[in-house]
Amino acid sequence: MAQTPTPKIRMPATAKAGEVVEVKTLISHEMESGNRKDKDGKAIPRKIINKFTAKFNGNELMTVDWFPAISANPYQSFFVRVPESGTFTFEWLDDDGAVYKAEQKVTVS
Amino acid sequence: MTIEPLADGHWDGCQFSRRDVLTGAMIVGVAACIAPLAAMAAPAQVEEELKKLYAGKPMADSKIKLDLPSIAENGLVVPLNFDVESPMLDKDYVKNVYFFAEGNPNPVVAAFHFTPLVPKASGQIRIRLAQTQIIVAVAEMSDGKLYTAKKEVKVTIGGCGG
Known part of the structure; x- marks a missing residue:
């Protein structure tokens, strides 16, 4: 990996109570599938992000298992409800055990 | 001659x-x-994965809207949109959504696990497709009912390296 994966989140920072908003996430990662070979014909070992988790104020909303068929620099969009002011946290778990995190505070107006 | x-x-x-x-x-x-x-992977391998998950339970051909391009010029990045019809209530929600690629080296693409806190079982991911093939989506509801949808994608350049 050339650089540490950096997550990016795009979602509104304010919402009405109970509003449904779309979350767009992106993280820079090679998602090395394990199927490729280097120029000497040796298999390049698999290294992907295998799990994505979304939480709101510590409660788990959803998890997604990713497999090598997920494109490099994985993009994922989905929907969440904003019941009250709070913090959404997103976590990506790497094959090597590293966890990449991102947070977004949303205020209910 | x-x-x-x-x-x-x-x-x-x-x-x-x-x-x-x-x-x-x-x-x-x-x-x-x-x-x-x-x-x-062949369609048979997808069947096998499904058997492991659901032991051959019947699936209805409805409720899932699966949207992929008919022709993908670049198999490395193919957008996949899905939307599963459900009220997403505590007693009636979409539990799991699986995506399978019949023509990839590994048949499973992604597995979404939802809770009723999510307002709708819908989203987008970007996937790799090694060749022209059929993508299969399977949704499992909280009551155990299964739904499925399929879409064929023609791939001009494969996305598995080599």
Whole structure:
């Protein structure tokens, strides 16, 4: 990996109570599938992000298992409800055990 | 080699008829096409994964809206949109959504696990497709009912490296 994966989140920072908003996430990662070979014909070992988790104020909303068929620099969009002011946290778990995190505070107006 | 009917109007048995030659060529051609696919997942492998998950339970062909391009120029990045019809209430929600690629080296693409806190089982991911193939989506509801949807994607450049 050339650089540490950096997550990016795009979602509104304010919402009405109970509003449904779309979350767009992106993280820079090679998602090395394990199927490729280097120029000497040796298999390049698999290294992907295998799990994505979304939480709101510590409660788990959803998890997604990713497999090598997920494109490099994985993009994922989905929907969440904003019941009250709070913090959404997103976590990506790497094959090597590293966890990449991102947070977004949303205020209910 | 010229093929001419014998004087009595029958073909000479020791010569190749046009049909023999064509059939032979087709067999060779088909074998050549199948060989590289041997390493790829087949529809049978997707079936096997589903059997492991749901033991052959019947699936209805509804409720899932699966949207992929009909033709993907670049198999490395193919957008996949999905939307599963559900009220997403505590007692009635979409539990799991699986995506399978019949023509990839590994048949499973992604597995979404939702809770009723999510307002709708919908989203987008970007996936790799090694070749032209059918994508299968399977949704499991909280009451155990299964729904499925399929979509074929023609891939111009495959996305598995090599």
